[in-house]
Amino acid sequence: xxxxxxxxxxxxxxxxxxxxxxxxxxxxxxxxxxxxxxxxxxxxxxxxxxxxxxxxxxxxxxxxxxxxxxxxxxxxxxxxxxxxxxxxxxxxxxxxxxxxxxxxxxxxxxxxxxxxxxxxxxxxxxxxxxxxxxxxxxxxxxxxxxxxxxxxxxxxxxxxxxxxxxxxxxxxxxxxxxxxxxxxxxxxxxxxxxxxxxxxxxxxxxxxxxxxxxxxxxxxxxxxxxxxxxxxxxxxxxxxxxxxxxxxxxxxxxxxxxxxxxxxxxxxxxxxxxxxxxxxxxxxxxxxxxxxxxxxxxxxxxxxxxxxxxxxxxxxxxxxxxxxxxxxxxxxxxxxxxxxxxxxxxxxxxxx
Numbered sequence: 292x293x294x295x296x297x298x299x300x301x302x303x304x305x306x307x308x309x310x311x312x313x314x315x316x317x318x319x320x321x322x323x324x325x326x327x328x329x330x331x332x333x334x335x336x337x338x339x340x341x342x343x344x345x346x347x348x349x350x351x352x353x354x355x356x357x358x359x360x361x362x363x364x365x366x367x368x369x370x371x372x373x374x375x376x377x378x379x380x381x382x383x384x385x386x387x388x389x390x391x392x393x394x395x396x397x398x399x400x401x402x403x404x405x406x407x408x409x410x411x412x413x414x415x416x417x418x419x420x421x422x423x424x425x426x427x428x429x430x431x432x433x434x435x436x437x438x439x440x441x442x443x444x445x446x447x448x449x450x451x452x453x454x455x456x457x458x459x460x461x462x463x464x465x466x467x468x469x470x471x472x473x474x475x476x477x478x479x480x481x482x483x484x485x486x487x488x489x490x491x492x493x494x495x496x497x498x499x500x501x502x503x504x505x506x507x508x509x510x511x512x513x514x515x516x517x518x519x520x521x522x523x524x525x526x527x528x529x530x531x532x533x534x535x536x537x538x539x540x541x542x543x544x545x546x547x548x549x550x551x552x553x554x555x556x557x558x559x560x561x562x563x564x565x566x567x568x569x570x571x572x573x574x575x576x577x578x579x580x581x582x583x584x585x586x587x588x589x590x591x592x593x594x595x596x597x598x599x600x601x602x603x604x605x606x607x608x609x610x611x612x613x614x615x616x617x618x619x620x621x622x623x624x625x626x627x628x629x630x631x632x633x634x635x636x637x638x639x640x641x642x643x
Contacts, residue, residue, distance in 0.1 A: 303392030
């Protein structure tokens with residue numbers, strides 16, 4: 292009888308807030324050609340002459356603002372989520388947590404599962420929308436690590452789940468009470484940004500993504516794998532489920548890097564504009580992040596909140612991510628077991 296295990300994968304976190312640990316993490320992260328998709332020489336020059344000489348110090352300071360006595364918020368939330376998922380699946384299904392960059396590594400996670408005697412591993416990248424820089428990189432790494440094992444396990448992959456009812460219901464369950472408390476005048480759905488060229492690369496037609504003004508208004512064949520289109524689809528679904536009126540919410544993008552154009556609208560610019568327009572209370576949801584991390588807690592909860600206040604706003608509320616909430620643990624179980632209910636399809640490798 293085939294025994295299966297579950298590998299949960301999030302993006303990653305440094306081991307500590309020390310500059311060497313943050314530098315090591317950033318170097319691994321930004322050396323990934325799916326993250327900085329330049330030529331090897333161009334990526335090396337950018338990393339070693341423009342980013343690594345200065346960014347580790349700034350990032351280390353930012354991590355210090357959110358670090359807890361227990362450690363990294365992202366890692367803590369992941370470990371607690373894994374424990375709740377493990378309790379729901381039972382002792383016969385081992386569950387491991389891994390990070391695409393940093394520790395615990397994907398190699399360590401797969402190794403841990405193999406040591407329990409599993410024959411099949413369900414790989415669950417914890418990224419709701421499909422970006423090559425996150426979801427794609429995690430899947431690629433999982434297959435590469437598995438391929439190096441002498442006994443290659445069968446892998447099944449949970450696809451992007453931005454439109455899955457379980458994920459949306461978990462988001463609503465966490466966000467609704469927080470919004471009731473915040474009483475915002477305006478709601479922002481803030482997603483991690485990507486360079487515009489990433490969207491264009493994923494458009495097989497070459498004439499839809501970021502070419503048509505209405506390119507993200509609905510999911511069609513040309514944009515079905517487009518990260519930006521999936522973010523807008525998530526925003527529309529959540530706004531409808533949360534009962535937000537038209538004109539009181541919008542989708543924005545954060546965390547851009549470098550001088551190349553990234554997908555718009557930009558979160559930081561909209562925060563300032565809303566304050567200057569007289570909006571007093573804003574709430575920000577981060578549906579691309581299933582766990583609170585640097586991008587939510589520091590970039591939005593600290594910097595964006597201060598910026599909003601400095602430009603005339605009164606309160607910017609960061610709505611918590613799913614973290615280890617019970618609705619999210621239930622959703623993870625439902626989504627993780629779905630690949631086991633049908634025959635393996637594309638994106639799976641069978642054991643040798």
